[in-house]
Amino acid sequence: MKNLLQCFQITAPHKIQVRYIMLLITALYLFNFHVNDIWTPNESFYAESVREMFETGNFIDIQYNYRPRYNKPPLTYWAIALSSSIFGLNEFGIRLPIILMALGSIWLTYLLGKKLYSPKAGLYAMCIMAVSVQLIAVKQYASPEVPLTFFFTLTMYWFIRAYTENRNKYYYLAYIALGLTVLTKGYPYIIVIGGIIGFYLLLDNQFNLKVWFKKLLQIKLHIGLPIVLIIGLSWVIYMYLTYGQDFWEIFQHETFERAFTRDEKSMRPFFYVEVISWTILPYSLAFFVALGYYLFNYKNIRKELGFAFSWFLVMFIIFTAAKGKIPTYFIQAHPPMALILTAFLINKPDISKPFRLIKQYSFLLPGLIILGASFALVYIFSLSVIWYTVPLLSSVLIFSILRHHRKNEVQSQMIAVPFYAIIGAYILLGAYLKPLEQFRPYKGIGEIINSNENIDKDTPLQIDGTLIHNMPFYAERKVIRQDTLVNIIQYTQPTLALIREEHMNEFKDVEVLWEGYIYDFASESQFAKFIKASLKAEKGDYSDFAVFKLIYRQ
Incomplete structure (x- = not known):
């Protein structure tokens, strides 16, 4: 019983706590994920293209509605096809690989936090990543955003292990993961991930270009880039040789021109600031507080969060400069945002009492607001009165956490309150997915x-x-x-x-x-x-x- 209470409070012994949190997250992600018809439009492209693959027996030449679909590389289609071959060409089989890769992205965020900071930091990063609004919104619909997040994060995980442990095999695994990233969304992600790693090496070596160049030689680019190109561009080369310019014009527009060719309408420098304000709710406010602290105390950035900050900053700059601006493009920045926020908690910065209160309430206040809103959701969705037990149980749990804590457990409290509050809201939303199908x-x-x-x-x-x-x-x-x-x-x-x-x-x-x-x-x-x-x-x-x-x- 004591361990169970500690699990709820996120203060249990580490292995027990991690198992509990991951089990809870898995249950949340699997809840009602298959009850909706294929969602229109983006999921429809992937579901129908896979159906036509089975109909024709051709898993290379992707078609939608019996016309060539050159827009995106094939890895997401292939993952869905593999799952559907096992579980059937239905909503369950089509969405299952997306759910599993979402859970994989959460686990990789945990491993990154554990590697960079501490086991408890990994746990906090896992919680922040798992309940972010944007990831929850796309976690179960068949589209490339979640597979891209998984392979992107996998690339970064293997790279930081290789760099910190100086083990070549991890560099090779990072290059394989980068190749799979490219096979998921296209070659521009070589530029994005290359920019992140290049800037991190500069930052970590205090912008000493001589040392930076030596580090570049150490990461085995001469071996790694061919691996990336062979894996990532194999399908592109095949399609170009088969369909020529017809393929290349559409593929180039979708993967590069649409994102990076500028026009005046794309000049929205604060677009992703707005996205961050909600995309990692319930922790968005706390993230802005953490980011503000580190920008004001910029000397701490390299020491405390160089890798995560490089990842976030380069993505923010590239996608702000890009023509195409869609909130889902920024999901791959969720892991570093979770890590920045985790570092802010774990490193216990020496700050004044008023700022400590701002820090604490930037976590707690959104959680309490969401908790209150959960009661309204039952009424708004016209759910059975039995569903009021969800916000009631969340309230009991949260106020128990607020009431019973020790001074050294305040960090866990700040993570736990918004975590449980928004999980309750997500359960109610998941309950409404089934009634929604009548329309x-x-x-x-x-x-x-x-x-x-x-x-x-x-x-x-x-x-x-x-x-x-x-x-x-x-x-x-x-x-x-x-x-x-x-x-x-x-x-x-x-x-x-x-x-x-x-x-x-x-x-x-x-x-x-x-x-x-x-x-x-x-x-x-x-x-x-x-x-x-x-x-x-x-x-x-x-x-x-x-x-x-x-x-x-x-």
């Missing part, structure tokens, strides 16, 4: 189509004036998305179409196979807007939805 009828539409023996597999599905990216996956056929009403009317072959209700008077002698509401906004990826629309629909306001009818005409 996502895509799988049901696909089942109706595929169970109808009169509909030939070669008959495409035409969609009246909107984009529904996951319908190729569920309909298991080519889909003409955002088709015009005129094209559908004039189609001379057997017609299978999703038609807006107001256009139905244009069609005669058709069989209506299904009718219902479909979300009528550009994308479900703006999750908060979709939840808001769904909550309104639960109360009878379907203003964000449109009535569609699935028709078939022979």
